[in-house]
Amino acid sequence: MVGYSWCEEFLGSFVMFCNKASESKRATLASTILVAVKSSSSSRSSDPCDRKKPIPQISRSYSGQFTPNTQKFGDNNLDGFTRPMIQTKVMTGAVPGTRQFSVVESVCRILHQLKWSPASEEALEKLNCALDPYQANQILKQLQDYRVAVGFFYWLKQRPGFKHDGHTYTTMVGILGRAREFGAINKLFGQMITDGCKPNIATYNRLIHSYGRANYLNEAVGVFNQMQKVRCVPDRVTYRALIDIHAKSGYLDVAINLYQRMQEAGLSPDTFTYSLIINCLGKAGHLTAAHKLFCEMVSQGCVPNLVTYNIMIALHAKARKYQCSLQLYRGMQSSGFEPDKVTYSIIMEVLGHCGHLDEAEAVFAEMKRKNWIPDEPVYGLLVGKIWQR
DNA sequence: GTAGGGTTAG
Numbered sequence: 190m191v192g193y194s195w196c197e198e199f200l201g202s203f204v205m206f207c208n209k210a211s212e213s214k215r216a217t218l219a220s221t222i223l224v225a226v227k228s229s230s231s232s233r234s235s236d237p238c239d240r241k242k243p244i245p246q247i248s249r250s251y252s253g254q255f256t257p258n259t260q261k262f263g264d265n266n267l268d269g270f271t272r273p274m275i276q277t278k279v280m281t282g283a284v285p286g287t288r289q290f291s292v293v294e295s296v297c298r299i300l301h302q303l304k305w306s307p308a309s310e311e312a313l314e315k316l317n318c319a320l321d322p323y324q325a326n327q328i329l330k331q332l333q334d335y336r337v338a339v340g341f342f343y344w345l346k347q348r349p350g351f352k353h354d355g356h357t358y359t360t361m362v363g364i365l366g367r368a369r370e371f372g373a374i375n376k377l378f379g380q381m382i383t384d385g386c387k388p389n390i391a392t393y394n395r396l397i398h399s400y401g402r403a404n405y406l407n408e409a410v411g412v413f414n415q416m417q418k419v420r421c422v423p424d425r426v427t428y429r430a431l432i433d434i435h436a437k438s439g440y441l442d443v444a445i446n447l448y449q450r451m452q453e454a455g456l457s458p459d460t461f462t463y464s465l466i467i468n469c470l471g472k473a474g475h476l477t478a479a480h481k482l483f484c485e486m487v488s489q490g491c492v493p494n495l496v497t498y499n500i501m502i503a504l505h506a507k508a509r510k511y512q513c514s515l516q517l518y519r520g521m522q523s524s525g526f527e528p529d530k531v532t533y534s535i536i537m538e539v540l541g542h543c544g545h546l547d548e549a550e551a552v553f554a555e556m557k558r559k560n561w562i563p564d565e566p567v568y569g570l571l572v573g574k575i576w577q578r
Numbered sequence: 579g580t581a582g583g584g585t586t587a588g
Contacts, residue, residue: 322580326581327580330580330581358581359580359582360580390582391582395582395583397583398583426583427582429584430584433585437585462584463585464585465585467585494585495586496585497585497586499586502587531586531587531588532586535586538587
């Protein structure tokens with residue numbers, strides 16, 4: 190039985206939450222509550238945990254269709270190219286009473302203030318200093334805006350006496366990958382080779398990660414195959430990226446197969462990879478195997494982290510092994526891990542299913558005491574629980 | 579001397 194005081198407190202927090210929320214958030218929240226109310230009033234067994242998601246179809250062929258971005262570097266709206274000259278004071282050297290800026294700092298300040306523009310190009314020319322690829326890479330790494338990075342990279346490329354190396358090319362591949370500029374990546378990759386810089390494992394991993402994050406699974410696998418053709422041996426990062434993107438796309442069998450290949454290659458999994466595969470096995474319905482792998486991980490001296498525990502708790506909760514979830518929850522705490530919002534959310538649901546609403550109340554209070562702000566789904570869940578009383 | 583990655587819930 191849920192105490193009245195808890196309901197009152199919860200509703201108080203709920204009203205406060207609603208007052209703080211924006212109109213759109215309130216609308217979303219209203220629909221969340223409606224769903225919770227509808228589901229609890231229509232059937233008592235229709236809690237979120239009971240709702241079965243369709244099993245991912247794991248044998249289908251890849252559907253990623255890659256259309257290269259044909260945008261050219263010269264006309265991709267590089268900031269300021271079409272604007273009048275910006276008259277901004279740029280600090281590029283010694284100022285009385287202050288320390289001398291390094292070349293890297295000076296260039297970064299120019300690019301930060303002027304982005305890529307005729308003004309920044311002029312300021313860079315005025316600096317009149319020779320940059321080496323190491324410094325160029327230090328600068329590139331600090332550029333958040335890919336358009337600035339592209340402008341600076343190609344400005345460097347045409348500078349007499351300057352030559353990009355594998356590091357600067359790889360950094361640039363990463364920057365373009367984050368921006369999902371695949372047409373530009375292809376162009377750059379070709380230039381890297383004609384420039385005599387051999388792509389290495391870091392370059393290939395960046396490509397795989399970029400394609401994977403954009404859901405271009407075929408292209409990511411293509412890079413994986415290509416790198417092996419040129420005898421670049423995949424490492425942990427390669428396998429981890431491929432396992433992750435396949436698991437996320439529902440190709441659980443491919444992910445598990447990659448894990449086996451990784452082991453065959455003599456690469457031992459780390460906490461991150463174990464977590465990915467444990468989740469994969471559990472989602473594919475192999476909970477015993479997932480649990481076994483969790484035990485193996487511990488026995489191998491690989492320490493589970495909070496996410497590993499959250500995965501294990503959630504997998505057992507989904508399989509309705511609520512006591513196992515609670516046992517893992519306690520084990521996690523005795524191992525010194527503080528639950529986070531994800532843990533609390535799962536555990537409240539588990540306790541709700543077990544009928545321990547007083548304990549769910551205590552967890553809710555603890556969650557708030559530890560400054561975790563309950564979000565819409567958590568409120569939706571609790572509204573559903575109250576409605577069921 | 580530099581370069582690569584990120585997992586979990588509803």
